[in-house]
Amino acid sequence: DAVVQLLFNSSKVYVNAHDSLYGRTPLSWTAENGHQKAVLLLLSTHRVDTNAKDTQHGQKSLSVAAKHGHLDIVTLLVERESVNINSEDIIGQTPLSWAAEYGHLEIVNLLAQMEGVDIHSKDDKGRTPLSWALTGRRVKM
Known part of the structure; x- marks a missing residue:
């Protein structure tokens, strides 16, 4: 944690760097892996691009x-005014669609x-x- 904190506090570290593998940022990786403390650290820099x-x-x-079903991280992100809750990926799928497809009821709610x-x-x-929820066979009867 101390090393991460040191790097976050450095103005020389570009917190929005995209990797060469999938073009993902540190925030994207920490969001996927459910690392709430790291997400909080990134958001606290006020330099991170949440979009x-x-x-x-x-x-x-x-x-x-x-x-990936990380309700705590979704909650942290939607609390930011800058976050686009209807953002679409390359196939037009939104955060709500992803949560519905994978059956993450609390996130959908x-x-x-x-x-x-x-x-x-x-x-x-x-x-x-709704289509994605049905496709993912996540419908509760």
């Missing part, structure tokens, strides 16, 4: 966290209740969050 997209799939950190969220958003093939 940075990876270069492979066009996903933002919010979509990654929603897809959180996102669906947020002001401005488009619960009827359609991806490039016309699929909605």
